Amino acid sequence: MSELLKVASTSNPKLVAGAIAAYMRTDDKVELTAIGAGAVNQAVKSIAIARGYVSPNGIDLIVIPAFSVIDIDGDERTAVKFIVEKR
Amino acid sequence: MSELLKVASTSNPKLVAGAIAAYMRTDDKVELTAIGAGAVNQAVKSIAIARGYVSPNGIDLIVIPAFSVIDIDGDERTAVKFIVEKR
Numbered sequence: 001m002s003e004l005l006k007v008a009s010t011s012n013p014k015l016v017a018g019a020i021a022a023y024m025r026t027d028d029k030v031e032l033t034a035i036g037a038g039a040v041n042q043a044v045k046s047i048a049i050a051r052g053y054v055s056p057n058g059i060d061l062i063v064i065p066a067f068s069v070i071d072i073d074g075d076e077r078t079a080v081k082f083i084v085e086k087r
Numbered sequence: 088m089s090e091l092l093k094v095a096s097t098s099n100p101k102l103v104a105g106a107i108a109a110y111m112r113t114d115d116k117v118e119l120t121a122i123g124a125g126a127v128n129q130a131v132k133s134i135a136i137a138r139g140y141v142s143p144n145g146i147d148l149i150v151i152p153a154f155s156v157i158d159i160d161g162d163e164r165t166a167v168k169f170i171v172e173k174r
Contacts, residue, residue, distance in 0.1 A: 009124075036128075037096075037124045037125050037127070037128035038124050040124070040127060040128045040131055041123075041124035041127045041128065041167075044127050044131065044152050044167055045152075045154075045167070047152050048152040048153050048154055048167070051151070051152070051153070061151075062149040062150065062151055062174075063149065063150045063151070063152060064138070064148075064149055064150070065131050065132075065134050065135040065138070065150060066135050066138070067132075067135055080128075080131055080132070080135070087149075
């Protein structure tokens, strides 16, 4: 099972990074979804920061970016999905 | 040696994806740099599309996001660097 984090353009990258790091210390995988350039940017920053958080634990984070269709109030929106795993 | 691609907010993700795919069929690594949310978004889309382009070649692309300081006309700007590798 993998955890799912929704990232917004207003998300704080350090806080999201902390959540990613916490999950990755116990789980093998976490997924982030982001809709729009601002949210995608925050998600990427969060993952870059999280890499530094878990590196001392010997964890080397890698990302697989993918597209995902999400239903928002009946509207289909294309989100970017980031699958964060351990190398 | 790794190739370096600069991605802008105006870059066409399918064209960038084609360039990534071409490099990854012969090299082990390509680096993308992006400054600003629009450029980061295009870079992520490009990599997601490139995964599909090289998948039939048995290549599974993964990404390592990092920060990079770039000098633009004497101004230091923080860019996002995407290191694209094969799993």
